[in-house]
Amino acid sequence: xxxxxxxxxxxxxxxxxxxxxxxxxxxxxxxxxxxxxxxxxxxxxxxxxxxxxxxxxxxxxxxxxxxxxxxxxxxxxxxxxxxxxxxxxxxxxxxxxxxxxxxxxxxxxxxxxxxxxxxxxxxxxxxxxxxxxxxxxxxxxxxxxxx
Numbered sequence: 001x002x003x004x005x006x007x008x009x010x011x012x013x014x015x016x017x018x019x020x021x022x023x024x025x026x027x028x029x030x031x032x033x034x035x036x037x038x039x040x041x042x043x044x045x046x047x048x049x050x051x052x053x054x055x056x057x058x059x060x061x062x063x064x065x066x067x068x069x070x071x072x073x074x075x076x077x078x079x080x081x082x083x084x085x086x087x088x089x090x091x092x093x094x095x096x097x098x099x100x101x102x103x104x105x106x107x108x109x110x111x112x113x114x115x116x117x118x119x120x121x122x123x124x125x126x127x128x129x130x131x132x133x134x135x136x137x138x139x140x141x142x143x144x145x146x147x
Contacts, residue, residue: 007080011088016113039100
């Protein structure tokens, strides 16, 4: 039976491995539509654009200050203990939209997907030590302003 930390690590590794597999495919699929209309007036993706995407992918768009971006969320769920599970999500961004036109192509940066329990345990120890050191320094500084 998996422990919580094992499930967390597996959830991250699984989602990131799928991110690494899908992101280049989505970016490449969108490339021919650069500077072309991919969204209709109601905000839905055009059928022509949807037809080039992998069948298992249903992309979404989100609004930012400059317009919209296309993304797809990869989710993983790993069980542990008697009846618990850990979820993890990775967001694949694959382009910017302005007035329904794909204006910018995303770049692909592979994400680490081979974390190990020992590595995460060691990182947690380092964070705990750094927090203790920070608290000690902050306490010594307390009679003075920080800046």
